[in-house]
Amino acid sequence: MKVLLVAKAPVAGQVKTRLGAHIGAEAAAGLAAAALLDTIEACRASGAEVHLSLAGDLDDAVEGEAISAALARWTISPQRGNGFAERLVNAHADAGHGPVVQIGMDTPHVTAAALRAVTDALEEHDAVLGPALDGGWWALARRDPDVVRHVAQVRMSADTTHADTRRALERAGCRVGEAEAMTDVDTVADADLVSALAPRTRFARAWRLTQVGGTP
Numbered sequence: 001m002k003v004l005l006v007a008k009a010p011v012a013g014q015v016k017t018r019l020g021a022h023i024g025a026e027a028a029a030g031l032a033a034a035a036l037l038d039t040i041e042a043c044r045a046s047g048a049e050v051h052l053s054l055a056g057d058l059d060d061a062v063e064g065e066a067i068s069a070a071l072a073r074w075t076i077s078p079q080r081g082n083g084f085a086e087r088l089v090n091a092h093a094d095a096g097h098g099p100v101v102q103i104g105m106d107t108p109h110v111t112a113a114a115l116r117a118v119t120d121a122l123e124e125h126d127a128v129l130g131p132a133l134d135g136g137w138w139a140l141a142r143r144d145p146d147v148v149r150h151v152a153q154v155r156m157s158a159d160t161t162h163a164d165t166r167r168a169l170e171r172a173g174c175r176v177g178e179a180e181a182m183t184d185v186d187t188v189a190d191a192d193l194v195s196a197l198a199p200r201t202r203f204a205r206a207w208r209l210t211q212v213g214g215t216p
Contacts, residue, residue, distance in 0.1 A: 001048040001119045004095040004102040006079070006088065007036055009056030010063065018186050026062070027210050033063035034202035035185065038108035040070045045112035048101070048119075053091035055079040085152045092145040101128075101141040106184040109198035110138070118179045125177035127169045132184040135159030139179055147172045 008015050010032035012025040020028035043050050052074050058064040077094045081087040092102065101118045103110065114130075118141045121128040127147060130139030136157065142148060150172040154164045169176050185194050185203070195204035 001046065001116070002051060002095060002098065002100045003043045003046060003048040003115060004051045004053060004091060004100050005039060005043055005105070006053045006091050006102060007039075007055070007105040008032070009054060009058050009061040010036060010067075011056055011060050012062065014056065016185075019188065019191065022188055023210050029062040031185075031191070031203060031206050031210070032105065033061065033067065034206040035108035036067060036105045037063065037070055038198075038201045038203050039103065039105050039110060040067070042110050042112050042115065043103075044070075046115040047112070048115065049075075051075045051077070051095045051100075053077055053079050053087070053094060055087070084156045085154060089149045089152050092142070092148040095145065097143075097145060099141065099143055100145070101139055103130075103139050104184075106186065107132075107138045107182050107194075108185065108201050108203035109194050110182065114180065114182075115139075121177040121179060124175075126174035128177040128179055129162060129166055129169075130179035131162045131181045133181055134184055134186065135163075136161040136184060137165060138182045138184055140165070141179075142169075142174070147174055 010029045012029040015032040016028035058068050079087040081090045099122045118128050118139050122141050128141040129137045132138045150168045154168055166176050183190055183193055185191050191207050195207045
């Protein structure tokens with residue numbers, strides 16, 4: 001089992017900008033850092049080989065030292081390409097062949113069990129999608145990295161992203177399975193929901209702090 005985490009360095013003004021419009025760029029970056037650390041922990045607990053495709057520089061990031069320490073023994077490669085879809089294709093190429101589960105840093109409530117369940121679904125499918133409640137997806141698993149190039153033309157961050165990605169994979173000849181649905185954290189309402197679902201996460205603690213006027 002291999003997990004590919006596609007993430008941005010949590011630099012103020014460059015991450016969680018929708019939340020930042022409500023709580024400020026620095027606080028939003030703190031939330032992103034907490035979410036990334038929660039996600040790294042879930043990936044490690046899954047027992048998988050782990051690969052990070054990173055945009056940006058952790059030296060400039062909130063909690064950069066803590067994140068770097070948490071990434072000890074990970075394989076890390078820089079994101080490359082124009083637009084997220086192209087960067088995603090290249091990230092999968094870097095991760096190599098064989099079963100890979102790709103996730104982002106917007107589901108801090110993800111668990112090791114959820115990641116293993118996506119991998120298990122690859123036993124009967126060529127690709128697996130974990131739908132997000134906003135119409136996107138939180139996980140994309142595949143056996144062959146080449147099939148992801150068919151996703152490069154899919155419009156990301158749209159309410160049709162999941163459906164369009166599924167169709168693209170099916171056109172590539174994949175038998176596509178479905179994992180459990182999750183909430184991506186993009187808005188204040190999302191943050192409230194995810195914090196209630198996983199109150200002991202770093203993200204939930206950071207979110208509660210922002211609600212009383214603090215900075216994560």
